[in-house]
Amino acid sequence: MKLSELKTGESGIIVKVNGHGGFRKRIIEMGFIKGKKVDVMLNAPLKDPVKYRIMGYEVSLRHSEAALIDVISIEEARKIEKPETVSPGMEIEKPDPDDQMLTPDEMEDAASKKRKTIRVALVGNPNCGKTSLFNFASGAHERVGNYSGVTVDAKAGYADFEGYHFELVDLPGTYSLSAYSPEELYVRKQLVDKTPDVVINVIDSSNLERNLYLTTQLIDMHLRMVVALNMFDEIKQRGDRFNLDKLSKLFGIPMVPTVFKTGVGVKELFHTVIETYEGTEDKSLNFRHIHINHGHEIEHGIKNMQEHLKQELDVRQKFSTRYLAIKLLEHDKDVEDYIRQFPDAQEILEHRDEAAARVKEETLQDSETAIMDAKYGFIRGALEEAGYKEGTNQETYHATHVLDNILTNKFFGFPIFLCVLALMFICTFWLGSYPQDWLDTFFGWVGEKLTVVLPEGPVQAMLVDGVIGGVGSVASFLPQILILYLFISFMEDSGYMSRAAFMMDKLMHNMGLHGKSFIPLIMGFGCNVPAIMSTRTIESRRSRLVTMLILPLMSCEARIPIYIMIIGTFFSRTASPFIMMSLYLVGIVVAVIMSKLFTKFMFKGEDTPFVMELPPYRFPTLKALGRHTWEKGKQYLKKMGGIILVASIIVWALSYFPHPQGLDDQQQQEQSYLSSIGKAVEPVFMPQGFNWKLDVGLLAGVGAKEIVASTMGVLYSNDDSFQDDNGYNDEGGKYERMHKAICADLAELHHTTPQAVEPTAKLTAYSYLLFVLLYFPCIATIAAIKGETGKWKWAIFAATYTTALAWIISAAVFQVGSLFI
Known part of the structure; x- marks a missing residue:
């Protein structure tokens, strides 16, 4: 039977994992290996995915993924199989001198120069506490998260201890060093290309068997290493017991118990790193490099390939x-490409294929699976020899189970989640509006003072409208950014973010996205900028990119003044709510369609499987929350401040020059370079029925969407108050003035009377609303996309495709609608 056929509360024993490629590799590496018991914990409210418990931890799989895993009941397994006893079968050797990266003379010379500087790489599974150690030791304020994929790049920091200077690098969390995900490849390349002096392998002590799999791969790389058994307080509370010295000897690595959130064991850890670096560790403990035995045929193949590989001097400098x-036997594509450049590549690959064929013949499984099984077999044997006994004093997930039964309940889960989102939304965009108004008032006051101090002219106008306006637009978002990340930080650090993705995955999966995409999309209705920044919580690069690309289609608050102005001008008060609602619905529908198109044609291939660890709930510290919130605020100012400031000055210059004396604001706008550009592109927008003044409003909105309303207000009624409206406000009859002015222009454009052009004007107005909804995101959003992806090409693509989409849809609506007028 299939794992997907088990019901909640039932258990089974894994027989084998079907499928192929990245999915099968990841499932096995996460612990879904033959002979392991798996329990079905609960279904998501939408019946998919399902939470399972295996090897003492909990993960979720979709039904489609669980259907690729064959299981049998525990009772049936007891009848047809005997308990399996695994022998570790390890072979201990001293380090092979051929595998050393430097000659003895070079090492001695380097040690004399840099003996007191130790380059340390932090490597470990997600949620193991790596970044907590990094922050505690270096004082660097990097992200601490309770979900997979929190660290998306290497972070550098420094620490000093016992006269040594430590250069710390916090690498992304990864479950293995395979060529499966960008995180795995990045960690591997960092360890190879920037080989550290010592690796601190951080392990979650409460999940030893799974975490030690990465340790065995680091052993294969023949790196100097110290293991930090983090969260050691949890296993002591649970009552787990094992011989730490014995386990350390079996792995040939010093292991130090730690609790990074309180700093317990950190001094001992760094003291051990120094000893390992200097080679002064306790010789009685017999720490030395070991070779994990993977079975006769695999070891024979390794030996034959090594005879060729050792002839390549460049290989020995960078690799074991x-x-x-071993990577060749795992059919690692990157390593295969690397090997193919060697003169004897054909012989090496023939040895690999011969060994793989013999493994298949003897074990009826491929060599990659055989290596994984051998590593887990070694781990199980080592734990058994070290006398590992799981305690019964306290179950780690007891409180988590109670909370999960409430927070992911099919009846209460969604209402609770919606309440959390509502609270986050209200606090971010309503509560945040107060400090935002204070900042706007402050920069307005600064602008007024400059107008008094500086003489009237282009310098004054540039500083007041360009520089101060640009700085103000950046700073005005800061309160909302801080409040948003305070909420997101709490949800991530507490473990609730993973539960939100667990509940929403089926809905998002139908769009081709990950469950974690839901929160950024919801936040996009408030402001696209913080929504774009919140996509970093999405582990899958594919889903992260697609989410960022469709986020501009979510109608943000900045568009509301434009909607109110156009709807109030052309539509009745009765029809206004329906027109407004239709715009939001169009944005959602278009976003769903584009998401499906992107994932089907542009980002082909299988997405990251929904094998997401559901960590136990933990209450984050106020210090961590405050530190993370402030750091993200600083990142926002650094990443977007310069871009938005430059863009604001450019838009100001286009609307200010040329500047003849004696003209009012309306006349100035009509003679500006921006107006000239609008008149030049007028033919492009004829299919939508827009005239050059409407075009100028759209061009001005490139800087910030609110500017569309104020620009049109100035051009048509010499009134820039439209951008301040968040509700119907016909003060002084401004909607009527706007209506008459636009109809007069459109009548001239269509060579008819203002009365006759009325139906066409309404259609033009709605087409204009659709264009505003869909076109070019504001400069701040473009900057955010560039900042999060690290590449301008995605920011430019987002700006280009949304504008093209806006043109096509608005033109289609106008042309089709014209047939019925």
Whole structure:
């Protein structure tokens, strides 16, 4: 039977994992290996995915993924199989001198120069506490998260201890060093290309068996290493017991118990790193490099390949030849491409294929699976020999189970989640509006003072409208950014973010996205900028990119003044709510369609499987929340301040020059370079029925959407108050003045009377609303996309495709609608 056929509360024993490629590799690496018991914990409210418990931790799988795993009941397994006893079968050797990266003389010379500087890489599974150690030791304020994929790049920091200077690098969390995900490849390349002096392998002590799988791969790389058994307080509370010295000897690595959130064991850890670096560790403990035995045929193949690999001097400087041979047997594409450049590449690959064929013949499984099984077999044997006994004093997930039964309940889960979102939304965009108004008032006051101090002219106008206006537009978002990340930080650090993705995954999966995409999309209705920044919580690069690309289609608050102005001008008060609602619905529908198109044609291939660890709930510290919130606020100012400031000055210059004396604001706008551009592009927008003044409003909105309303107000009624409206406000009859002015222009454009052009004007107005909804995101959003992706091409693509989409849809609506007028 299939794992997907088990019901809630039932258990089974894994027989095998079907499928192929990245999915199968990831499932096995996450612990879904034959002979392991798996329990079905609960279904998501929408019946998919399902939470399972295996090897003492909990993960979720979709039904489609669980259907690829064959299981049998525990009772049936007891009848047809005997309990399996695994022998570790390890072979201990001293380090092979051929595998050393430097000659003894070079090492001695380097040690004399840099003996007191130790380059340390932090490597470990997601949620193991790596970044907590990094922050505690270096004082660097990097992100601490309770979900997978929190660290998306290497973070550098520094620490000093016992006269040594530590250069710390916090690498992304990864479950293995395979060529599966960008995180895995990045960590591997960092360890190879920027080989550290010592690796601190951080392990979640409460999940030893799974975490030690990465340790065995680091052993293959033949790196100097110290293991930090983090969260050691949890296993002590649970009552787990094992011989730490014995386990350390079996792995040939010093292991230090730690609790990073309180700093317990950190001094001992760094003291051990120094000893490992200097080679002064306690010799009685017999720490030395080991070779994990993977079975006769695999070891024979490794040996044959090493004979060739050792002939390549460049290989020995960067790699352990044993590691490369193992990766070849795992059919690692990157390593294969690397090997193919060697003169004897054909012989090496023939040895690999011969060994793989013999493994298949003897074990009826591929060599990659055999290596994984051998590593888990070694881990199980080592834990058994070290006397590992799981305690019964306290179940780690007891409180988590109670909370999950409430927070992911099919009846209460969604209402609670919606309440959390509502609270976050209200606090971010309503509560945040107060400090935002204070900042706007402050920069307005600064602008007024400058107008008094500086003489009237282009310098004054540039500083007041360009520089101060640009700085103000950046700073005005800061309160909302801080409040948003305070909420997101709490949800991530507490573990609730993973539950939100667990509940929403089926809905998002139908759009081709990950469950974590839901929150950024909801936030996009408030402001696209913080929504774009919140996509970093999405582990899958594919889903992260697609989410960022469709986020501009979510109608943000900045568009509301434009909607109110156009709707109030052309539509009745009765029809206004329906017109407004239709715009939001169009944005959602278009976003769904574009998401499906992107995932089907542009980002082809299988997405990251929904094998997401559901960590136990933990209450984050106020210090961590405050630190993370402030750091993200600083990142926002650094990433977007310069871009928005430059863009604001450019838009100001286009609307200010040329500047003849004696003209009012309306006349000035009509003679500006921006107006000239609008008149030049007028033919492009004829299919929508727009005239050049409407075009100028759209061009001005490139800087910030609110400017569309104020620009049109100035051009048509010499009134820039439209951008301040968040509700119907016909003060002084401004909507009527706007209506008459636009109808007069459109009548001239269509060579008819203002009365006759009325139906066409309404259609033009709605087409204009659709264009505003869909076209070019504001400069702040473009800057955010560039900042989060690290590449201008995605920011430019987002600006280009949304504008093209806006043109097509608005033109289609106008042309089709004209047939019925």
